Amino acid sequence: MDLFMELLKTFVVGGIICSIGQILLDRTKLTGGRIMVLFLLAGAVLTALGLYEPLVNFAGAGATVPISGFGYALVKGAIEEVGKEGFMGAFSGGIKATSAGITAAIVFGYMAALLSNPKSKS
Amino acid sequence: MGHTGKQTIVFKNPPVITCAYSSAGPKESAGPLGDYFDNQLQDELLGQETWEKAESILIKQTVQGLLNKADKRPEDIQYLFAGDLQNQVIASTFGLKDFNIPFFGLYGACSTMGESMCLASIMVAGGMADLVMAGTSSHNCAAEKQFRFPLEYAGQRTLTQQWTATASGFVLISRCGKGPKIEAVTPGKIVDLGIKDSFNMGAAMAPAAVDTILAHLEDTNQKPSDFDAIITGDLGNCGSDIAVDIANKLGVDLSKVMNDCGKLIYDDESQDTHCGGSGCGCSGSVFAGYLYKQLLKRNLKKILLIPTGALMSPGSTQQGNTIPGVAHAVSIVMD
Amino acid sequence: MANIKQLKNEYPQIVKEHSPKNKVMINSAKAFLVGGAICTIGQGFTEIYKYYGMAKDDAQMVSTVTLILLSAIFTGFNIYDNIGKFGGAGAAIPITGFANAMVSSAMEFKKEGYVYGMGAKLFTIAGPVIVFGAIASVVAGIIFYFV
Numbered sequence: 253m254d255l256f257m258e259l260l261k262t263f264v265v266g267g268i269i270c271s272i273g274q275i276l277l278d279r280t281k282l283t284g285g286r287i288m289v290l291f292l293l294a295g296a297v298l299t300a301l302g303l304y305e306p307l308v309n310f311a312g313a314g315a316t317v318p319i320s321g322f323g324y325a326l327v328k329g330a331i332e333e334v335g336k337e338g339f340m341g342a343f344s345g346g347i348k349a350t351s352a353g354i355t356a357a358i359v360f361g362y363m364a365a366l367l368s369n370p371k372s373k374s
Numbered sequence: 375m376g377h378t379g380k381q382t383i384v385f386k387n388p389p390v391i392t393c394a395y396s397s398a399g400p401k402e403s404a405g406p407l408g409d410y411f412d413n414q415l416q417d418e419l420l421g422q423e424t425w426e427k428a429e430s431i432l433i434k435q436t437v438q439g440l441l442n443k444a445d446k447r448p449e450d451i452q453y454l455f456a457g458d459l460q461n462q463v464i465a466s467t468f469g470l471k472d473f474n475i476p477f478f479g480l481y482g483a484c485s486t487m488g489e490s491m492c493l494a495s496i497m498v499a500g501g502m503a504d505l506v507m508a509g510t511s512s513h514n515c516a517a518e519k520q521f522r523f524p525l526e527y528a529g530q531r532t533l534t535q536q537w538t539a540t541a542s543g544f545v546l547i548s549r550c551g552k553g554p555k556i557e558a559v560t561p562g563k564i565v566d567l568g569i570k571d572s573f574n575m576g577a578a579m580a581p582a583a584v585d586t587i588l589a590h591l592e593d594t595n596q597k598p599s600d601f602d603a604i605i606t607g608d609l610g611n612c613g614s615d616i617a618v619d620i621a622n623k624l625g626v627d628l629s630k631v632m633n634d635c636g637k638l639i640y641d642d643e644s645q646d647t648h649c650g651g652s653g654c655g656c657s658g659s660v661f662a663g664y665l666y667k668q669l670l671k672r673n674l675k676k677i678l679l680i681p682t683g684a685l686m687s688p689g690s691t692q693q694g695n696t697i698p699g700v701a702h703a704v705s706i707v708m709d
Numbered sequence: 710m711a712n713i714k715q716l717k718n719e720y721p722q723i724v725k726e727h728s729p730k731n732k733v734m735i736n737s738a739k740a741f742l743v744g745g746a747i748c749t750i751g752q753g754f755t756e757i758y759k760y761y762g763m764a765k766d767d768a769q770m771v772s773t774v775t776l777i778l779l780s781a782i783f784t785g786f787n788i789y790d791n792i793g794k795f796g797g798a799g800a801a802i803p804i805t806g807f808a809n810a811m812v813s814s815a816m817e818f819k820k821e822g823y824v825y826g827m828g829a830k831l832f833t834i835a836g837p838v839i840v841f842g843a844i845a846s847v848v849a850g851i852i853f854y855f856v
Contacts, residue, residue, distance in 0.1 A: 255756065262752040263745035266803070270744025271737040273798030277530070278731035281571065284529050284801050285810070285834045289841050291802055296845035300852070313752035316769060317776065317803045318744070319838065326842045330850030339854050346846025354839065356774040357808045358831065360781035365815035365827050368785035370525035372418040372425075372515050372540075424820045524817035526784050527834065528793020528800045528809045530736075533729040565713060567720040577724040585713045615727040620720075624711035649729070 258312065265307065265314030288319050295320030299327040325350045379593025381560055388555035389498040391706070392548040395440035396663030397432055399514065399540025402651075405640045410664040411541075413439050418515065418540055426460060429513035429540075432655075433458070433469030436509065436542040444546050448473040452503040455490035456544070457481050458511050458654055460520060465511060475507065483683030484579075484608050485562070486510040487543060487658040488702030491679075492559040494547045495704070499556075501549075509544030509662070512653030521572075521688055534574040536610040536636055537647035543658030545666070554669040558594055558705040562586035564685065566698035572691045575652055576613020576636070579682040582699030583609060584621045584628075586680055590703045591626065598631050602674045605665065607657035607681030607701070608636035610650030635660035635681075657681040669708040676707045736797055743796025747803040751776050773804055780805035784812040810834040 273291060276282050282290070295318075298304040304324045307315040315321055329349025333341030347354070378384045396411045403414035413435055420431040433456070441448065454473070457480035458465040466479055482489035490508035497503050515525060517538040523529050547556070565582040572578075583606045591597065598604060609617055614634045621628045635657040636650035661679055668674040682701040691697065716723070754775050758768035783789040789809045793800040800806050811831050818830035832839070 258756070259749050259752055263749045266748025267741035267745030267799070270796075270799040270802045271741040273744075273802045274737045274740035275733060277798050277801075278733045278736055284523075284527075284806075285837060287798065288801065288807065288810070288835070289837050292838050292842055293845060296842070296849060300849045311748075313755060313769075313772065314745075314748045316773070317748040317751040317805075319802050319804065319807055322804065322807070322838070322842060323845060326846035327849040330846040331853045334850045334854045339851075342847050342850025342854055345850055347843060350842070352770050353773050353777060353804065356777040357781075357811050357835070360778050361808060361811040361815055361831055362827060364781035364785035364812045365819055365831070368787070368816060369819065370515070370813070370816045371787040373525065519817055523834075524813035526787060526790045526809070526813035526816055528784075528790050528796075528806055528813070530794060530797045533731055567713070567717050569720075569724065574724065574728060577728065581713050581716070581720070588711065588713075612727050612729065616723060619723055619727065620713070620716055623716060623723075624713065626711075 261311045262314035265311035266317060269318045269320060291318060291320045292323040295323030296327045299324045322350060322353070381589050382558055382593035383496060384558040384594065385495065385499040385556065387499055388557050389495045389547050389549060390551045390553045390555050391545050391666065392551040392553045393440060393444035393546040394543065394662035394666040395436055395443050396543045396659040397436045397439065397541060398659050398663065401645060402539050402541050402639055402659065405645060407639055407660060407664045410667055411659060412443070412663060425513055425515035425519060426465060429458065429460065429465040429511055429516050430469035432513060432540070432542050433466060433511045436511065436544050437470065437473060437507070440507070440544045440546060448475055450505060451475045451507050452505055453478065453497060454507045455480055455494045456509050457486040457490065459483065459517050465516070482700060482702070483685055484652055484654050484657065485681040485683030485700050485702050486654040487661060488607065488679065488681035488704055491545065491547070491556065491704045492561055492702050495556040495559060498547050498549050504549045506547050507544060508547060509542065510654035510658040511542035512538055512540070512655035514538045514540045517653060531648055532573045534576070534612050534649050536575060536608065536649045536652035537640060538653035539639055539651045539656040539659065541653070541655030541659035543655065543662030545662055554666070554706045554708045556704055557707050560586055560590040560593065560703040562701040562703070564698045564700050566696050568696050570691070570694070570696055572686060572697060574612065575684045576610040576649060577616055578684045578697040579699035579701065580609055580613045580616040581620065582701040583680050583682045584617050584624070586701040586703045587621065587628065587678065588624065588626060590678060590705065598626060598628050601631055601676050601678050603633055604628060604631045604678045605680065606632070606634045608650070608652040609634045609682055610636040610652060611642065612649050638664065669706065672708055674708070679704045679706060739795055740797045740799035743792060743799030744803060747799070747805055776805050777808040780808035781812050784809045807835050807838060
């Protein structure tokens, strides 16, 4: 039952974040690429203000899987690294914390593209 | 007669469209006009490796089809006017190079069918040539790649977006012979009412279409009812409504005669094309495939064809420029 | 003759009247379902990895990598674009949408070569996310250093 509640929280929070994105897509002239950047920055700013961490604790992947969670991981990583390493931590912390995701996207992305072809829509 | 009014050329010896040939991709062939297309393709890649090469083969097949249908050899064609949507009209270059016909490459965005027919008929009527070819093409996937998003990108198309047709149409314009005649042409001006939304091309082009239609009617002293149909290129559903509306505001009622190639080519409901068709090949194939046959059968006796183009590049819209439109009118009669 | 330019001021309103409106409610509901489902799958992987003894942070990281791998596979098999067509932002905003933007761009420009085609185009849509992410993290780190 606990697990079910965990997953339900994830579903609802992740769903709400995505539907905010959909409203922006439908109601403004913003395109997908810009919305991704917007959510990333929103996640980064909220994390810096200490507001995103509670959401992550509450909803887990519901807050970390949306691209705002990428902003959260970057900023959290940078702040933690500053605490450990001092000033240079600001430069190494963000990418270090997210390196697995970025590298996975590059490597899997390149491999998938190598092995497949786009298909026409008709 | 020659130059008439502000921007119209009326021909004393009207050139004849002696033959027309159209090719259409799988989606277009499955549409309401499918059976009218001469060459119905099963494979959107046409056996090629890339969409760009596929479009060149599409052009090659259409021109060869036209030559076969008219029983002509490439040497019989004196000049060729053609263009497409790819950068530097490269699809036409590779599609046409082996025919060895003197070539004028055109860029008029989706108005290219009108532009090429205007120029070819002026050349023939002016006595500079006896047999000239005009035509155009577009390919959905090549256009998506160049102007929009990758095919496998998980984006949603907006409801005002139109579907770029994979299609091509070419016509033979001759000094004499049997067939519908080009009575007059009205080359259009670049018209810009400030639209910036590249997902609503119909709205960007509608003012240009209306401007050219009104100029043609005024220059030739005609009314909309003098035509069996006034057919724009690819305004789509939304753009056509806008065109009728703004023509009305300017005191001309087009609602009874107006139609649009982009509205005719797909069944928007079942084919999920949203706001109709677009692309050079849309007006090209609908004219060469459907309208030309209606003229031959005399179901239509006099039409005004106005292919419409949205003049933009991916860079120009990213830099915040507006999307001007252009539209060229060709008045065609069947005795 | 009537001049079309006289309509310039009212033209945006005319266009608006004739343009079909997006169905925001239905689209948002679909985005909610798809986005929620993708996040829940991510949480599911995290729970499974934790069950098999991984630490929470590691499980989360491996779960993210798993989602990226799945997105690459679904994009390669020409499926993810259809999820996006249905789910809109629900497919675009999760990390799987980020991976899809990279894979689809690289696939599209495969024929332009391994270096300038796939290698470079991998980043056309998704690149800005990494750029702004790096900048944001550095700015945040520096602020916290001085505060």
